[in-house]
Amino acid sequence: MAIQVGGKKPYNEINITPFVDVVLVLLIIFILMTTAAVQGIKVDLPSASSAQTLDVQKSRVIAVSNDGTVSIDAIPVSMAELEAQLRASIATTPDLAVILRGDRAVQYDRVMQVLDICSKVGVPSLGMASTRPPGGGA
Incomplete structure (x- = not known):
């Protein structure tokens, strides 16, 4: 028409x-x-030759920067706050995946403290972020 x-x-x-x-x-x-x-949070990740990819749909990202500051989903938190937030997240999402992004220059002790908290609260799936080395696998 x-x-x-x-x-x-x-x-x-x-x-x-x-x-x-x-x-x-x-x-x-x-x-x-x-x-x-x-x-x-910008973190200088170490490289790994065979890194697997995690599904980030049901995940929280914990970043440990080179000065030792711990952040969960880009929000700086203390260790007590980290534990409380992880407990609350696991209560609402039982199959929660946690991705730990540790700067290559951070003290190993700080990363171990975060891993200890994840173990204490019962994180069902924990992955550590890394970058692929130049010329690395697909």
Whole structure:
């Protein structure tokens, strides 16, 4: 069915250019927001030759920076707060996975304290983040 506007030639097509512009802007915003949410605390990870990938859908990320600061999901916490938050997370999500990101320059003692807390609260799945070495496997 053709529509005639003000005595001009009838048209029967809808201009979708504004719709496409809006969709592309929303896509760009979505991409920027998801990458900003994933970044977390910058940690210089050690490399591993055979690293496996964990599913991060039901996980919490614990980062230990080079100055010894411990963060859970990019929020700095004390060891007592870390234990409380892990207990609460396990209570709500029994199959919780914890990903530990330890800086290569951090003291081994600090990482052991975090591992001890994870063991004490009963974390069912624990993975340690690493980077692949240059020229490493796929």
